[in-house]
Amino acid sequence: MKRRLAAAAACFAFAFAAQAPLRAQSCAAAPIKLQILHSSDNESSFLDPNTLEPKARNYSALYEGLTQLAEREGMQSIHVTAGDHTLPGPFYLAAADVPELGAPGLGDIAIYNAMNLAANGMGNHEFDGGINDTARMIDFANYPWVSVNLDFRNVVLEPGTPPIRIAPDAAVSTQDAGQVAKSTILQVGEDCIGFIGRSPADFFNVVADPPNTLPGLDFVGGRGEGNQPNVSAIPQVLAQVDELKAKGVNKIILIDHAQDFT
Template identity: 25%
Template sequence: MKRILLAAGSLVALSAGAASAEYSLTILHTNDFHARFEPISAYDSTCSEEDNTAGECFGGSARLVTAVAQARARSNNSILVDGGDQFQGTLFYTYYKGAAAAEMMNKMGYDAMTVGNHEFDDGPEVLRGFVDTVDFPVLMSNADVSGEPLLSDAIQKSVVLERGGERLGLIGLTPIDTPELASPGRNVIFTEPADAVQGEIDRLKAEGVNKFIVLSHSGYGVDLALAEAVPEIDVIVGGHTNTLLSNTQERAVGPYPTMVGTTAVVSAYAYGKFLGELNVTFDDDGVITEAVGEPVIMDASVTEDVGTKARISELAVPLDEIRNQVIGESAGPIEGDRSVCRVMECEMGNLVADAMLERVRDQGIQIAIANSGGLRASIDAGEVTMGEVLTVLPFQNTLSTFQVTGEELLAALENGVSQVADVAGRFPQVAGMKFTWSEAAEPGSRIVEAMVETAPGSYEPIDPEATYGVVSNNFVRNGGDGYAMFVNASNAYDFGPDLADVTAEYLAANTPYTPIVTGRITKAE
């Protein structure tokens, strides 16, 4: 069995003996960019030009263009790849869909990317348009697309690149639960990652390829398990869980690279805040003998490319009127980071859930449930713009109202806490109720207590036999994030106002807004 090596430094030496024909390669990589073409703040949200000039912003395509060029200059042999989820996250995607991402990725000269679940947010049609526009292959090995006419001749399972006189096998992976996370349609059938990757490796080996790089939009935990299951993989470029691997950053989940035997696993957080830079050396059998690297932070020390910045500003013109509108102010930062909101009650979750419930309370709705995966950023203190709200809630989800039994509601809460260890987006933020859950309890019995609010500050236990009015968003109501128990709900109406508009109106009506955590969600010891 392979052993995970947690390197103390950035150098991982795997063999004392020198190979007879060493081959060196620099793998530059990004993941989970989510349409952050402009610089972002420390909260991964909108950053003003004033703050950017003051050196307080990160990322943006203009910095990435510079950083990629500098990294290529440091290497005699490099590739640039992406771990998926270029789509969705700002008004740029809402307005341009995949066109802006294709333009910027072509400009930087990407060599390949894998399909992320958000590439399916607008169905196969928008993904096909993106694939037809980019100058590089888009990969997905663990899905059968033969039954989907829009994708059957567009998506490849793997590709062979020639670089520095050697052949590299690149294999794509997409989350197996993508049908729960996005809208791939019924014609795309997803399969287990290890079997799919092994099948591609076997096929490529028969063609004489012995160096294998997996672009995996599957999450850090899946990547580590995949490296154990398929030891012939040389490098896994990760995505999906926004994992930061680093030897210098305090927030890092693990070292860069994390070694599982001779497999190097890397991931560079998200939103263009880092450019991953892994330098690997292979022996003549295609086995890594050395792996060294560190994500390069895209802070003010990286000069923005002038031409790219001008182009992004041009693309932003149609968006500015909407996003620059000040809708209110916040008395403090509103915490919306995924590492918080996907495991516990959070300020952003309370804001959104309260806004949802307030909008439809007079319709007999008692409870609001917001999936934390729909919350994409925090908001800092001070003026709040519509652009910031749209960065938090970019999916154009609409309010959905419906009725379910208490039994179904309890099942929904069970689903919501079922993947906390994976920091999954199904974790529920709530209003009009409170609940206590136990991570140690057996699946199906993790909800220790659930109470519905009957009057301000007064609660009673949820009755499995009673019927409750619930508001959520159309994604959740239609089974997204595992909420299958809502699909056949009674009196369902999925066509309410946009969730971002509802939240903005609530902020405006309650400005200055004070972020709150009230004990709605507690964890049993």
């Protein structure tokens, strides 16, 4: 995806009437007031490479201010990203020289950890540094990474790289931290919010040399002509809706990295 020209990813919220009894997790059925703080395509721009302006201060100030505003208005607030929040460059690479981080991209993840990110959709730029960088970023996160249509089961990692752990469908987000999931559940006050992720269908055409940089990664169901997925993501998303509803979740957010379509 071309920087600056691609549109921001979409974050769509859908409310579904609960049709199953509540499970062990307590999920309120009543409507709630909810603020969704969403960003995408930050592309490791927390430090301007030309002016060295610490953009993280502006981002965090907006996050903190809007969170306080929601609290004042008596509503819950959650923070999500639909992906492309890292991109190889000076800020991304500098994290490898910080002893507390020790690998590219982890500076970005540390900032998102500090801002209580609830869930991370997956675009394509998270993978530009190769699958080993991606695996380290996933493992370092205090939140789950969600995508119904990327299949990580056969990825090949270098020795010493943390494995990419795959969480069960529709599990509690605190148990999914640092893992990949198709869907996850966040406890928000007395309610539960479900998250489902979808990665772009053109994923393998916008990542450089995927056979060598992302060995073993594929779409669920594989790829066909033009590197397009053999299986549509729509039924995969709907299957996760059913999984979440079966656990009493009636408020579900689709984090969709839709690129130029949004």
